[in-house]
Amino acid sequence: MQYFPPALEQLVEQFAKLPGVGVKSAQRLAFYLLAQPEEEAAQFAQAILAAKKSIHCCPLCQNLTEGDGPCPICASARRDGSTICVVADPKDVAALERSREYNGLYHVLHGVISPMNHVGPDDLHIKSLVERVSGGTVSEVIMATNPDTEGETTAMYLSRLLRPFSVKITRLAYGIPVGSHLEYADDATLMRALEGRQEI
């Protein structure tokens, strides 16, 4: 049964397709957009179309970028081209960039190996990574996949794959997060923090 006009029902349906948005939330969002001025709604629609149309993967690092050329990070002359940091997701690039600690290049896999979700190595951007590493200009590959089972598996798989190229392969340090309490750290994290202890 439809209690709203069809055009509104359709908008609610579209919102309800988004992850984590139920029917009630979708209704709230649709009503909010309806209450906005015409330009605002047009801008929203335009932003969707523009993003979908102009955003592609960088041909080098596979990170999201606009236009056809390499992304700003790959194109920058100020980045250290001898280091590649391998991440699962464009959001991880953003997180690492926020830390302002890393000055090398990235490689975005767009996922992790996950047999449960039918994602195998061929579904990820692994071939292009191997090509980049085999070029000979890379001296270090940092595995920065998430510290969960799938991220670990992917990092292990890649490190085995890249071993023949005689590059240094590293992994982000495990340990207790800065600003946290030992009391609340889980056993696995504490174990890794002890294992990885460093002289001060």
Next chain:
Amino acid sequence: MQYFPPALEQLVEQFAKLPGVGVKSAQRLAFYLLAQPEEEAAQFAQAILAAKKSIHCCPLCQNLTEGDGPCPICASARRDGSTICVVADPKDVAALERSREYNGLYHVLHGVISPMNHVGPDDLHIKSLVERVSGGTVSEVIMATNPDTEGETTAMYLSRLLRPFSVKITRLAYGIPVGSHLEYADDATLMRALEGRQEI
């Protein structure tokens, strides 16, 4: 600092404007849309534009409807035109219609009187309600605003405004919700439930 391509940042911004959507959720939604096929994203954009373009207020009851004429409820010959149920919001019409109990017409105020939010009687669709009631065909007006302070105030204001027209003015019954437990009912609800007790 922007770590995503501008078109993506703009889409994230648009999502983040929605009520209850923070930056992190907006990013998740934007990435989800980017991962969808082109048609899906185009459909979403189209739904926004179509809803915004085709949905207007019914000239009679002010409920949302498509096209210029009266809404399906006002246009229906099977509805009882002598009863008007006054609600704050189009969503309330949908809720009452779901109950399948009511067969009269509606009047949507599009808000409630709320001095805190600078909403006065002139900001609501009250004039058109008075016009409908003054027509003489209406015999009962049911106040179905929410049972909170603002809803009550609005109902009281309207009932005083409509008194001169010698129509029956009623209010939805207060009491314990069906399927709930007395144990968890709040004092005000229990008091009203006792006051409104009926013979069985």
